[in-house]
Amino acid sequence: MWNWLAKDSFEDAMAMRYLCLIYLDEDRLGQMPGAEMNALNASHLEFNDGLLSVGQFVEAEALEPARSTALVRVRNGRASVTDGPFAETKEQVAGFYFIEARDFNEAIRLAARIPAASLGAVEVRPCRDLVVDGVARRASRKVR
Numbered sequence: 823m824w825n826w827l828a829k830d831s832f833e834d835a836m837a838m839r840y841l842c843l844i845y846l847d848e849d850r851l852g853q854m855p856g857a858e859m860n861a862l863n864a865s866h867l868e869f870n871d872g873l874l875s876v877g878q879f880v881e882a883e884a885l886e887p888a889r890s891t892a893l894v895r896v897r898n899g900r901a902s903v904t905d906g907p908f909a910e911t912k913e914q915v916a917g918f919y920f921i922e923a924r925d926f927n928e929a930i931r932l933a934a935r936i937p938a939a940s941l942g943a944v945e946v947r948p949c950r951d952l953v954v955d956g957v958a959r960r961a962s963r964k965v966r
Contacts, residue, residue, distance in 0.1 A: 848916070
């Protein structure tokens with residue numbers, strides 16, 4: 823499955839980080855038969871292993887349904903909390919991949935291989951450095 827990219831060729835390249843947000847219809851997902859959900863989850867674990875084998879995996883998680891979320895806003899030093907998702911839409915964020923790729927096009931090609939992409943949509947977003955006093959720094963301090 824992962825022969826199209828040799829590990830050595832990726833590790834020699836300058837890697838950029840991308841967040842791939844997976845949007846799915848939660849009602850459709852909730853109605854999925856157990857065997858189909860099992861196969862989807864197994865496909866994701868296989869995809870994770872493939873990304874790991876070529877050095878492109880940073881992190882991935884499946885998320886609980888949007889009904890279990892809270893929206894936090896801070897205004898004038900006071901926090902307010904609202905239950906539920908930020909937007910009323912049919913598709914909600916169901917999970918994410920945090921990956922490394924050479925460029926945006928490669929990130930898009932990887933996102934197209936995410937198993938859940940065939941059930942919903944995957945938003946690919948480049949990550950940016952935080953600049954403090956003219957010095958660019960990655961927000962992530964996680965050492966891999």
